[in-house]
Amino acid sequence: MTVTDEGTPTIAPGSVVLVRDEEWLVTQVEPTNDGSFIHVQGLSELVRETEAVFATGIAQESIEILDPANARVVADDSPEYRRARLWLEATMRRSSVPLTEPALTVSTEGLADTLDYQLAAVRKALDPEKIRPRILLADAVGLGKTLEIGMILSELARRGRGERILIVTPKHVLEQMQYEMWTRFALPFVRLDSVGIQRIRQKLPANRNPFAFYKRVIVSIDTLKSDRYLAHLEKQQWDAVVIDESHNVTNSSAQNNRLARLLARKCDALILASATPHNGKAESFAELVRMLEPSAVTPDGELVEDEVARLVIRRHRHSPEVANVVGDMWAERMEPRNVLVPASPIENEIAVELDEVWLHPKSGSNPYSGKNAKLFPWTLAKAFLSSPAALKATVRDRIARLGEPTRDTAREIEALQRLADLADRADVEPSSKYEELVRHLKEIGVGRGKTTRAVVFAERVATLEWLQRRLTTDLRMKADEVVVLHGGLSDESQQEVVESFKQESSAIRVLVTGDVASEGVNLHLQCHHLIHFDIPWSLIRIEQRNGRIDRYGQRHRPQITTLLLDPDSENFAGDVRILKKLMEKEHEAHRALGDAASLMGKYSEAAEEETIRQVLARERDLDDEVRSIDEIGAGDGIEDLFARLLSAQSAQTASAPPAEERRSTIYPDASSYLADALDEVFQTPGHDAPNGVSWKQHPEHGLAELRPPRDLAARLQVLPQSYLRDRKVVERFVVATTQSKGRAVLADAMSDDSSSLWPEASYLAPLHPVLDWISDRALGSLGRNEIFAVRGHVDHPSVLVHGSLTNRRGQVVAASFVIVEFPDPGHPTFATATPLASMSDALDRLRIATVNTGAVSDAEALTDLVRPAVHSAESAIGQMADAAAEETRSRVKAWSARLQTWQAQAETLFQRDTLRRRREDVTIERRMIEEMLPEQRLIRPLLVVVGEDH
Structure with missing residues (x-):
């Protein structure tokens, strides 16, 4: 039966309850302020296809717990005792694995290649020492963070901690995330993109909370952060929340941060994922860490390095634990090709005009009439280095904003018009860099009727559209063979292009894309050629771009090619060589660190771009701004902390034992x-x-x-x-x-x-919905509070009993099986109880017969053994439960003590508003941790086995 530590009957997952005269299996218990929500699955005939939630706080709702000790024994007359085997299998599949189970159960049985370094991330997330599974997956680009997320969520679901899951991700990877969760792990999620939201509005009343309607949701952060959805989120509690590309939520004054902090307080498990998890500022990274665990950051904002090490996992392509296992599933990147392309006559004319009038004017000042006289000339230079179309668009846009010439703007408009005329000529005269792109594409085998594909990156939308138009003509390709992807497209259109490019049957041969595709998008399945048509002035962005094809699963050696326009202008030639050096620095960091951002220590694309602009303007020196590989890790900055984390985790992984796996099913498959x-x-x-x-x-x-x-x-x-x-x-x-x-x-x-x-x-x-569905059906094969009797290779009648200890959230903390033998069935008080670790161990001892020679004739009389078997099992399981309970209480006590110390320090440091917010975080943390305390024991008889001659 189900009892609290004080001996009071209560409800726990696995209990069978009677509500409204129908029988239900309890699948989850969700605490509330005035009772609990009891999640159930119908067992009896009228409710067999029904899932429901009952509230214990509603006085008029009568919930009767069926006492397992009163279970009636019935004979199984099916061939090979099939009904009993099915009922046991269904019971085990619908029973949660204990939170403290160290072995992996289902994450290795999907379609992901379960690599040791990925399994290490799963084990770290599930570490029972952390009480709650919270982790920042900070692996470098390409290591498979999405698969690590899927494996962690699978294990959480099997442990009863993943019924309600919310995944928040950029809109262009919504379908990719949904696809991976379903195809690799059989986890179905509803995708709330623009089409999905429209469907909801058609189905649900306007005031209905969509997050109460769907249990597992994937949604974009842009959708969620609106006030309308925030109000709905305030009312929901999640078992697990995933925030992908979480570096976008660190700004404490932004809406994204407000959303992330809300979700962190509304969930048990929290998974943050980002290949660039900080912007170089300790306070920004601390904001992420604080979401995972408030006490891992001291009240005055200092990171507690030992605590951070427990919460963060960080590896890269050349980490030993990664390099040793990826094999031919991640081909080594070729040496990059940085091609200096001599400028054409018209391109040289533009370079001279930009150099002498805008960038390094002989008059001492450029003609810009606005407030950003230092910045705008480099905006023009960047547009020029992208394409004639980008320069023309930038110049025309500025002229349009200025309007009619005035005394202040006449000089600028005149200079802009000269540039516009030059850009018009460049748009029709030969472009050296474009011609080199066409030559390179043909050289690698891109063309009509050929299978080779390439991704061409450029920053400006005008460049993307110009490239698409010209490549379609010059390569003699169809409109659907050269496709553009940029952030101005709808989320549905973006997803459609990305998913198409992954298919071998796709018509796309050249994907011309902006940096919308540089985060989280997989483009490597059918492609290993990437061309930078222009160069982002940011190591972070270069690394992210390259990671689209240089990632796990890439079978061909990625070839990264960069086209750099090389004008005759001495100043511009020097600028191009600085950009070439930037590409070389990224490749060095890729091999040694897996993190190019740490070289500059800016951790912001905008900050890196501004620094590179100053380098190009001769205001700074590149070697002073970009550290050497050897310097990383020796200081006390955030990048040095990450370097130490990376080194320590490599050592831990090298010495870790192989991942243990445990089978908890009866059937072989x-x-x-x-x-x-x-x-x-x-x-x-x-x-x-x-x-x-x-x-x-x-x-x-x-x-x-x-x-x-x-x-x-x-x-x-x-x-x-x-x-x-x-x-x-x-x-x-x-x-x-x-x-x-x-x-x-x-x-x-x-x-x-x-x-x-x-x-x-x-x-x-293992978690496929068809298996959940048939398990629910199989559980209805027995009548109210009944168990089967079968024959087996036993010397004495034996009862198989399952015992579990659950916490206040209804989650299973520990579990055990017990075989209770009755040498003298006429005197059931004389029984021996043998605890066993798993169902397979129990079945190995009971050895159920493979042939059913006929229903056990006196099954009803065996009912007399059930109650004494339950009592004997309670005693046998008691020691296990007591030890597990004490261990959990000890962890909760240590955690609470740390929170108490943190709060005492905070009282003397914070101003009232900050203290109130931090105190709320800690209060919520303490309440959720206290819900981890063990509270209930559930003893369930599962089967009676008699000898074959019975």
């Missing part, structure tokens, strides 16, 4: 379980059935398919409507039953023959 369950529940002998469930297996192909009934189809509606429609999912749901087939169908979706990146079959990973 998910497809065997699903096939048995479907045949048992629906009596479907593998062909079309009149009850609407069709089930066909194709083991020779590693596939199976079924026609989803209404309740299963409803669980799949969160997936993209285009996927459901194109793959006809609700008519013919196809699953891959082996990992090899799952990977094959993913590859097929990217092939020439596929019209959709979403695969025809979804892999039957």
